[in-house]
Amino acid sequence: MKQKAKILILDDDNYVLLSLRILIEQHYTDVRGINNPAQLETALQENDFDVVVLDMNFMAGDTSGRDGLKYLRQIKEANPKTSVLLLTAYAEIDLAVEAMRLGAFDFLVKPWENEKLLASIKTAFELNASARKIEQLESGKSVLLQELNAPFHNIIGDSPAIKQVFRQIDKVAKTKANVLITGENGTGKELVARAIHNASDRASEIFLNVDMGAISESLFESELFGHKKGAFTDARNDRMGKFEAANGGTLFLDEIGNLSLPLQAKLLRVIQEQKVTRVGENKSTDLDIRLICATNAQLEDMVKAEEFRQDLLFRINTIEIQLPPLRERTEDIPLLANHFLESYKQKYKKTGLYVPDYVINRLIKYDWPGNIRELQHAIERAVIMCDGKQLQVSDFNLKETNEAESGTLNSFNLDDLEKWAIESAIKKHQGNISHAAQELGLSRGALYRRMEKHGI
């Protein structure tokens, strides 16, 4: 099968031009020949050639090669990645040296040997193709990084607890210290890890997230350290592991508490030695990695129970950042709720929606076992379910956790009883205030006043 490539031949001798074309067309899809250098400029403007085969001498009797050097410059200026192969009737060392200096790929003397010429075009083409591939990957990488570092990943909150986390991120980001982030599920551990990376001098490098809970025991080494082709039955190709892939950047090991003891030992060795060896290979690769780990487990308790290696804990927790659960920073709930509301309003094209204060108060009272992730999903659900412009408590489908929700009240205080009755009625009528007021024997206005009094 012919190789897909754009190749230009420039020679004023029509016989040479024809025989080169017949030869090259057997192997490449798009071959063009011109015999007049005046057409070169237009040809370069209209095409991105992979390879140009260029004659050095155009005026009859001229052996200086000056013309060839001039056109070589023109081709390289139009596209520095085009590989140029020079053909000359005279083997002149000085000329060849000058041509190479100007960026020619190869220099062949006429009459050429077909095999040699084709081999040279093949190498030139392959070199060019890999340069283009690298360029494409580099630009792909920078687009991805821009996306990952986008403001969407900003951490919302102004409670004293989250401000303390901001200060810790600031201090630790510029260092290379290993960081352990602890906190319940959904408290924003990954978000904080990304924020540390984005504020570090590795921000333009990769941030690689590995969920340790999702890697099977048998594939652990191959996934993390890579393998050599043939190292085990399924190793059909050489493969780079996550450590090597994150080299120069930040490696985020999530759910580190889920690792078994034997795997902890393997991980510890790599972190200690700062070197990684692919499975089935002898030579190792030096690592320069910023390590951030996260867990929702109490690693110190696990150490006491001999479920987690103390030496590994010491390696990964140079700095520890504890993320408090959302119920301990309820000041952030209105900010977070409105932040998520804005993005889901846009996503579901429901402009004009808002959360009234009594609903916000209800959100503040809920204890959010799934933390910010649960709040985010609850807002998304409410935006989808909401009929009017105002989100209702019933749109949130909160799990029953407090007294009003569980239907029991261990108090005979009249104020508490009134509050309980109001909350229960609103719940029964799924947030419909008119119906709840009717049930309670109150006017809507009276109910609103009492809701305000009780902070509902």
Ligand SMILES: Nc1ncnc2c1ncn2[C@@H]1O[C@H](COP(=O)(O)OP(=O)(O)OP(=O)(O)O)[C@@H](O)[C@H]1O
């Ligand atoms: N302070 C915050 N501001 C805005 N969004 C947040 C905040 N904290 C968490 N989130 C959002 O909540 C969701 C859960 O956050 P994240 O995945 O970082 O939590 P986690 O602690 O790593 O969870 P898990 O332990 O389950 O892996 C994400 O969509 C994240 O963007």
